[in-house]
Amino acid sequence: MFDNSKPITYTVDVPDVVHAVEFSPFEWSSKLIGVGTSSRVSVGICRFQEEDREIDGLEYEHLRDFHHGIRVTALAWSPETSLAVIPKILRFCTGGSDHKLRLISSDLKNDDSVKIIDGHTDYINAVTFDPSKGDQLASVSDDHTCRVWDTDGTQRICLPLGSPGMSVCWHRDDHMKIMVAEKNGIIRFYNLLNQQPIMSLDCGHAPLLSADWCLVDSLKVGAVVGTDLHLFDTSMSSRPVERRSVHSDGGCLVKWAKNNEHLVATTGTPACQVKVINAKTNQIPVSSGLQISSGLSWHYRLPIVVVGGDRKLHFWSIDNT
Numbered sequence: 001m002f003d004n005s006k007p008i009t010y011t012v013d014v015p016d017v018v019h020a021v022e023f024s025p026f027e028w029s030s031k032l033i034g035v036g037t038s039s040r041v042s043v044g045i046c047r048f049q050e051e052d053r054e055i056d057g058l059e060y061e062h063l064r065d066f067h068h069g070i071r072v073t074a075l076a077w078s079p080e081t082s083l084a085v086i087p088k089i090l091r092f093c094t095g096g097s098d099h100k101l102r103l104i105s106s107d108l109k110n111d112d113s114v115k116i117i118d119g120h121t122d123y124i125n126a127v128t129f130d131p132s133k134g135d136q137l138a139s140v141s142d143d144h145t146c147r148v149w150d151t152d153g154t155q156r157i158c159l160p161l162g163s164p165g166m167s168v169c170w171h172r173d174d175h176m177k178i179m180v181a182e183k184n185g186i187i188r189f190y191n192l193l194n195q196q197p198i199m200s201l202d203c204g205h206a207p208l209l210s211a212d213w214c215l216v217d218s219l220k221v222g223a224v225v226g227t228d229l230h231l232f233d234t235s236m237s238s239r240p241v242e243r244r245s246v247h248s249d250g251g252c253l254v255k256w257a258k259n260n261e262h263l264v265a266t267t268g269t270p271a272c273q274v275k276v277i278n279a280k281t282n283q284i285p286v287s288s289g290l291q292i293s294s295g296l297s298w299h300y301r302l303p304i305v306v307v308g309g310d311r312k313l314h315f316w317s318i319d320n321t
Contacts, residue, residue, distance in 0.1 A: 006286050009304075010058040010315040014042060018308025020075040020094075021295035025215075025258060026131070029081045030300035032063075034092055035313065036072025040065050041094060041104065050302050050317060058315065064090070066104055066112070071097040075295075076127045078134040078151075087111070093137055095124030101139060103151055117153045120145070126167045132175040140165025146180045148192065157195055162186065163206075169213035181211030185225055187232075201238050203230050210253045216261040224251025224266055231264070231279060247273055253296040257303055260320055265305045267293050274307050276318055286316050 020036035023046075035042040043066070047059040074095030081091050087107040094102045101117035101124065122142035130136040136156065140146045142164040148157035163184035171177040177198070181187045185203035190196065203225045214220035221232040227247055230240040247268025257263035262280035267273065272293035276286035286305075295308040303320040306313055 006288075006316060006318070008288070008314045009317040010048075012044075012058065012060045012313040012315075014311055014313060016040070017292060017294075017310055018313065019294050020072045021297055021306055021308040021313060022075045022077060022092075023297045023299050023306065024077040024081060025300055026077065026079050026081070027300060028084065029077065032077070032081065032083075032090075033297075033306070033313075034075050034077065035308065036068070036075045036094060036295075038071045040068050041072060041075070041092070042066075043090065043092075046299075048299075048302060048304060048317070050304065064106065064108060066106070068094065068096065068102070073097055074124050074127045074139070076129055076137065078129045078137075079131050080134040083108075091134070093127050093129065095127050095139060097123070099124060099141070099143075101127060101137075101149070103137075103153075115151070115153055117149055119147055119149075119155050119158075122164075125165060128168050128170050128178075130175050131170055131172050136175075138168045138170065138178055140168045140180060146178075146190075148178075157192060159190060159195060166209055167211040169211075171213070171218060172215060173218075179211070179213045179221070181208055181223060183207050183209070187211055187221060187223065199234065199238070201232050201234070203240065209251060212254050212256050214256040214261055215258045216256070220256070220261060222254045222256055222264050224254045224268065226250060227268075229254065229264065229266055229277065242279065244277075246275055246277070255296050255298055255305070257298045257305070257318075258300050259298075260303060263298075263303060263318060263320075265296055265298065267296050267307060274314075274316075276305060276316065285318050288316075290314065 016037035024032040045061040078091035103115040120141040127139040146159040167181040169179045185206040187201040211223035231242040249269040251268035271289035292310040303318040
C-alpha cells in the first residue's frame, strides 16, 4: 500500500512507452522537455499554471519527433539550446542501447544533424553536458569507464572505474569538476585538468544504481543504494549523514529538486514506486505506484517532478517548503 498523499497533478499522453525523460536544466530553455522511447526522441514545451495564471493546469505543445532507431538509455540537454535566438537551436545528446552516443541538433526547420559518437563498449547509463559552454560532454557506462568528449566526437578523457559507472554530474560553476558514481557504492569527484580524484564518498554497500549532485547546494549528494536513500554533506563526512529505507525491493533513480535543497525524488520497486522526500521536515509528499515508471526529472524553476510511464508522462507539483 502507498500513502498516495498527493495524487498525480498532470498527465500528458505520448505515443510510446517512455524510457527516459528530461526537463532542460537551464533557465533560458527550462520549458523544454525531452522524451526518449524505443525508437524516437520527442521534444515538447511544458507551460504550467504555477508560473502563468492564464494557463489552466498544464499546456503541452509537441515540437518535434527525432528518429532514433533504437532504445534511448540516457538523455541530456545542451546549454546551447535556445528558442529565443534566430535561428533556433535545439541540441541534446542520447545514449542508445547500441552503446553509442548521438548528438542531435536542429533549428526546428530544415537543418537537422546527428553526430554518432562511438567508444563505449557496453550499456551507457548516463550522459551530461558541460553546463558552462556545452562544448564537452561526459558519459558513464557498464564498461567501467567515464569518458569526456568534445562535441565533434573526439574523446578527450577516459577515466577507468572500479565498477560500472551509473551516474555522472558536472559542477554548475566549476567546469573542471565532475562527479562519477559507481555501482560498487563509491562516488568520486574528479579534477579534469589532471584527471585525478579530488575526494570520494563511500556508501558502505552496493549496488548503487543512481546518484545526483544538488544544484542548490553543491556540498550535498544523494544516492540510492539497495533499498536505501543515502544523503551526504561533503563538508562533514565521506559517509552518509542520513540513510533511510525508501524502496523495499530496491531503488532505481534519485534526483534533487533544482530549486530546493531539501526535496529529493526517487523511483524504485516494488510496483514502480515514485517518492518525493522532504529531507528538512521528513515528510513524504508523494508516495505512489505506477504500472510502468522510467526516467525522473525536476523542472528547473518549479517544484514539479516528472516520471515516464506507459505512453504517458506523469507530473507532480510539490509544496515548495
